[in-house]
């Protein structure tokens with residue numbers, strides 16, 4: 001509960017618009033204490049998952065929230081993921097949308113929070129974890145900035161979970177918005193990730209600015225630890 005108030009306080013300090021705060025509060029109770037439900041989904045999806053650290057399950061805490069919110073998503077065929085790591089989120093989306101293909105973009109070299117990580121092993125695990133999905137996977141080992149420069153494709157669903165610095169989140173979400181199809185879905189991870197002491201350097205700040213600028217083009221906006229947006 002205290003975490004909830006800490007998050008709320010930080011969102012207020014960032015001058016987060018009230019319509020975002022209300023959505024966050026509204027989602028708090030239904031997603032409070034859903035770890036057990038997420039664990040059940042985790043056990044079904046990641047049976048032989050290889051990892052460098054079994055405690056690194058950032059994505060798994062969102063499984064119940066995501067499954068619940070994605071259950072009525074239609075027409076998801078082409079997915080783009082910025083930031084894949086060992087493939088947990090990629091596998092989730094491939095399992096959720098069984099007729100989809102995914103494009104995974106990652107440098108496999110980490111960012112600020114990944115010091116002392118063996119990214120050679122991380123990438124090797126990604127390749128093995130995704131090996132049974134190889135027909136549905138396109139892998140780009142490249143900086144997202146360069147991916148957006150060369151990419152010409154449009155996507156039905158884009159998941160942004162790459163470099164979490166303010167500047168890069170700003171680039172990733174704005175470029176993603178340009179290549180998201182009408183009625184498509186944009187999912188942003190780590191809205192409530194407070195790694196940097198200066199609050200404005202964390203993802204919530206560029207995400208708030210993006211929402212304020214583009215809200216008239218949204219069909220739907222869900223706010224929790226992750227943000228889900230549907231484009232008109």
Ligand SMILES: C[S@@+](CC[C@H](N)C(=O)[O-])C[C@H]1O[C@@H](n2cnc3c(N)ncnc32)[C@H](O)[C@@H]1O
Pocket residue numbers: 058059082083084085086087088089090105106107108109110111142143144145161162163168
């Ligand atoms: C939090 S991890 C992604 C976790 C993954 N989505 C999951 O849920 O399992 C962030 C990833 O972003 C990658 N990354 C960092 N900076 C990047 C950039 N500029 N472009 C593309 N990927 C980047 C890192 O190498 C790392 O694998």
